[in-house]
Amino acid sequence: MWGRGVLVAVLGSVLLAACGAESAGTAPTPAPTSTESSGESARPTTMSPTTTTTTSVRKPPASVVVLDPGHNGGNAVAPGEINRKVPAGRDRTKACNTTGTSTDEGFGEHAFNFDVAQRVGDILTARxxxxxxxxxxxxxxxxxxDERARIGNDNAADAVVSIHADGATAPGARGFHIAYSAPPLNQAQERPTRTLARDLRDGLRAAGFPLSNYVGEDGFSPRDDLGGMNLSTRPSVLVECGNMRDTGEAAxxxxxxxxxxYAAAIAEGITTYLVG
Structure with missing residues (x-):
């Protein structure tokens, strides 16, 4: 970990704008997922006044971040491939991958995950x-x-962040939570991963996103069944950005x-972690 950096606030003519205001064993069972369709994911060239902007001038030290947009657009038409069993840690196997969920209107989680990850990547690359x-x-x-975990391990990532959205059908279920491997299987899954989870939780909460009211506690969800987290030897978390079946969050x-x-908040959390 690096020494805690100093957040520089530029006063004077600069006006900061912010938009108001997420275990196996003991954790609740993760929400079910369903097959989704792809949706529009074009990035805007301009941002509306209601969009949270980031004016942070923090520059992390030289770092490598692996961003893992969950699922993929072709998974639904390749059941043989995604259902084959692969190592998942803790002497278990599980399906290679899944299709993910979608909003009630058919906007797919895979498309949401990919677009948000690209946006986070743009912000971090600029830093x-x-x-x-x-x-x-x-x-x-x-x-x-298992391959997603290997990418982070092989590149000696300083942080691995998997980006997802949930598909809970319970009435009123909403909010984000951060999942991570627990109990830890290696040193990276101990304090480094918990710190990364905390910084991401705080970044999303500061941006006005509500904590999950149906999974985990205080925005955290320790899990022992997530293969990508179990197999990681780097600080690694999974962000469930919200519930795609909730009308407001889906919108x-x-x-x-x-x-x-979402991307700006996640990028802020990652930057906080990297600055140390």
């Missing part, structure tokens, strides 16, 4: 971070959860401005 993605398009199949996730808000 001098080397960003690596586990997939570079939203039309392919996989990669499997935000389905718009470019809403996805930019």
């Amino acid at each position: 001098g971070v080397r960003v690596i993605f586990t997939r570079d398009n939203d039309t392919g199949v996989g990669p499997c959860v 935000a996730m389905s718009t470019p401005d809403g996805r930019q808000r």
